[in-house]
Amino acid sequence: MKHLLLRCLVLLGPAFALPALAAPPDPSAVRAHCSGCHRESSPGHFDRISDMRKTPEGWEMTLFRMHQVHGVVLDDDARTQVLRYLTSVGGLAPAEAAPARFALERRPNVQDLSLGDEMGVMCGRCHSLARAALQRRDAPEWLKLAHTHVGQWPTLEYQQSGRDRFWWESATKELPAKLAALYPLDTPAWRKWSAGTHASPVGRWLVWGHAPGRGDYHGTAVIAARGTDGYSATYTLTYADGTALNGTSKSVVYTGYEWRGSATLGQDDVREVYALSEDGARLSGRWFVNGHAEVGGDWHAARAEGAPAVFAVLPRALRAGAATEVVVVGRGLGTSPAFGAGVTASAVKALPDGLHATLAVAADAAPGVRPVTAGGARNADAAVVYAKIDRVVIEPQYGIARVGGGKVAPVIGQFEAVGYIDAAGKPGGIALGPLPASWSVAPHDEQAKAAEDVKFTGTMDASGKFLPAVAGPDPQRPFSGNNVGDLAVIGTVKDGDRSVSGKAHLVVTVQRWNTPPIY
C-alpha cells in the first residue's frame, strides 16, 4: 500500500519533487525521556515542549541544557529520535528562519537583527537577537523564558545594561506580548509547511561558492539516500586555481529542508548548514570548519537536470583590455556563451558543471553589469566589466578576532578586498566581488599605537587572514596585559599601474569560553 503510494508520487512530478521518505513523527522517544517532567497533558502534547518551535540548533541547545542543568541523559539513538521528532512537529517554516539564517550558518562579523533599542539592550546584550528570532512562542511561553533567565542567572538584573532599567518589569510585562507579535507560535507559514510534502535532495547537483581568503570554487555533487531519512553526498569540486576541493558528507534533513551535514571538504572536517529551497531546486547555505566556525565558505547548488540556466560566472569581474579565464556554472549552456559587446569568448570547453572559456575583453568595452547568455538561458547580472576600480571596500568593515590559548582556539579574522566601480543611478556603485589584494595592519588609533598593538596582537598573512596571538598575560606588555588591541586592516588591490586601498577596523579581543550553536 505504502509502496504503491510512493510509486504514484514518483510518476506525478519531476524527479526532484520526490518527497523525503519521512515517517510520521514518532513521539515515543520524547514520551520515554521527557514526559517524566514534561507532562503529556493530551496525547502527543508535552507541556512546554509542544508549546514552542525552534530550529535544529535551537532544539540542540535545549537538549544540552536539559542534560547540563536537569541531568537528562540521552544516548545517540534517543537523541536522534528526539531531535527528529522535535524538529518535525516544532520547526520553523523556511520563510520564518530565513531572516536569521546567518546565525545558524555561523557567519562571522555579521550585524545582528535590529529590533529597536529597547529589545537590543534587553535581549541582545548577552547573545544575538537571532536566538530569539529563531524561535516561535506565544506570550505565556515568552514570559516563561524571562523566568528561566532570571531563575538561572540571578545576577542578570545587576549587570551593566541590566541594572540601569527595570529589566524584570519590561521582560515580564512588555516584552512577552511584543515577542509573541513578532514571533508567534501559530502561523500560516508553519501550518502550510508542516502540512505539505517536501522535496528530497537526492540527485545530481551543480555547485558553486566562495570561500573568503581562498577563492571561488565550483563542481558537482551527487546526493543519495542513506538509511531511512539520512543522505550521503559526494563532492567533486575545484577552486579557481585548479586545486581540488573534493569531499563526502553524511547529512540529515530536518523539518523538511534544514540540511545538516558532517563532511570532509579538501583537508577539512566541516559542518554544513544548508537549506533546501521550498521547491527543492536549490540547496544553499554555508559550510564551516569544525572548531573554527569563522572559517568556511558560501555554498550554492542547483539541480543538474532541468531547463538551461546560467547560475554564475567565476570570476564575476572582467577587466577591460585583458584576457580572463572564466567558468560559467550552468545547465545546457551549449558552446557559444555571450557576454555582450566587446567581450569575445574562445576556447570554450564543456565542464560537468558548465563550461570554461577564455574571454578577451576589449579595452573600450563598456563598463557595467553584463547579462550572460548561453544555450538559450540568460542571467541578467552574472558578470561585470570594469575599466578602472574606483573604490576598494574591506569586508568586514568592522571585524573581531579573539586571542587563543589553553583549550580555546583563536578566532581568526578573515578580510577581503571588494572592488567597486561608480555607475550612474547606482549610489553604492557596482560590486566587482572580492579581488586579489596585498595586506597589512597598522594601529587603529593613538592608544593602539602607544600600546604597540600591532606588535602584540597577531599577524596578517598574504590572504587577508589575521592570526591572533596567544592570550596574555604578556609580561612584555604594560601591566602584563593581554594581547588584545585595535588594528586598522589595509588591503591594497593592483589595478594596472595603480593601486587602490581600503581600510577596516579589527578588534582583537579576549577569548570566548563557550561556543553555543547560536550566538
Add this chain to the structure above:
Amino acid sequence: MSIPWSQTLRALASGTAALLLASCGGHAGSSNHDILITAAKPDRLFVIDAGSRSITHEYRIPGADGWLGGIVLSPDGRIAYVLVNHMESIAGIELSSGKQVFRADLSAPGERVKCLFAFDVSPDGKELVVYENPTQLKADEYVVEEPRFAVFATNAGLEAKAARTYPAPRRVHMILSKQDGKSFYALGFELYEYAFGDGKLLEQRGIRSWDHPGHSIPDLLAVWPVTEGTGEFVTPIYSNATVPGGPAGGVPTTSLMTLDLKNGALTYQDFEPTAALIFSAVGSPVRKEAFGVYSALTKVDTAQGKLAKRVNLDHTYYAVNLSTDGSEVYIGGAMCDVGFYDAITLEKKGNLRLPGCPDQALATLRVIHHP
C-alpha cells in the same frame, strides 16, 4: 553610563597577570594592631595580623561549595558571617576557633533562594537581615518570585530558619543596618529604609531619583558594605553631568555617595570627570578623605571634592579598607594578596600573599581593631 570598555578589558586582562607573578611577603612596618578578615575560594577564611602582615588563622568554611562572597562581622568582632554556596547559604564562623556557629541555608526543596550580596547584622548582634531572591523550581518550569527580606536570629544555630520575612524591592545589592538598631537601609534602584521589626518601608530616596541637579540617573553597584571605621558608607557613583558648553550627553563624572549610618544623612560629592574605574571606597576616620580601588588606588580629598592622588596598582583589587588610625590603606579581593599602602603617600608598604594563591573574588576585606 558607559565605562570605556577597551580600557576595562585591558585592566581585567592585566589583572589575571598577577596570578602568575609571585609577590613578596611583607615585613612588619607598622605598629598598628588591626586584624584583617578576608576569604578566598574555594572555602578559606583568613585572619590576618595587619601589623606583622601575617596570617594568624586560616579556616575552612563548611559547605562553601567553591563559592564565597561578602563578609559581615558581628559587632563584637567575634563572628564572621560569610555568604557562601553560590549565594545560597550564610555561614557564621567563630574567629577564635574557626567553628561554624551559625548557618542559614536559604534554599529549600522546590525553592532556590539566592542572596544577591545584601545582608547585615543588627547593631546588637542578635539578628541577621538577608535579602532573598527566591525561584520556585517546578517540574518543568522556573517561576521567579518576588524578593523578600528574611530576618534570622544569630543564635538560631546551624539550621537557622527565618524568624520573619517581608516584601522587598527587586535588584537590591546591599543592606546596611542603621546604628540605632531600629531600621536598616537597602540599596537598589533607590535607597530604601525599612523598620527592622515589621519591615515597614520608612523612606525611599535618592539613587534613581537622586537630588543632584545637572546629573543623569546614576549607576551604582556596590557589594562591599565597609563602614566599620567611620559608621559611614562611602561608594563611587557614576553619572553624566551637564557642563555649560560641554557635550550633549553630559560628561561622565565620578562622585562619592556617603550615607551616615548614625543619622541617615545622605550626600553626593563630585570629584572628577570619570578617569578611572573604582569598584569600592572607604572613608577615613581621621581626615576628610576617602580611598577607592580597582586597577588604581585613588585618594579623594572630600573637603574640597577633588582627586588628591592616584597610583596604578600592579593588578586589580576590588575591596578596600583603612586602618583604625587612618594611616594605612588595605586592599584585597579579586586575586590572592592583600596590599598595604601608606594613606598619605599611597606608597606600597607591604604585601601579603595568601598561601596557595586562592581567589578572593568578591570577598569583603574587613578590619577589627584590637587596641
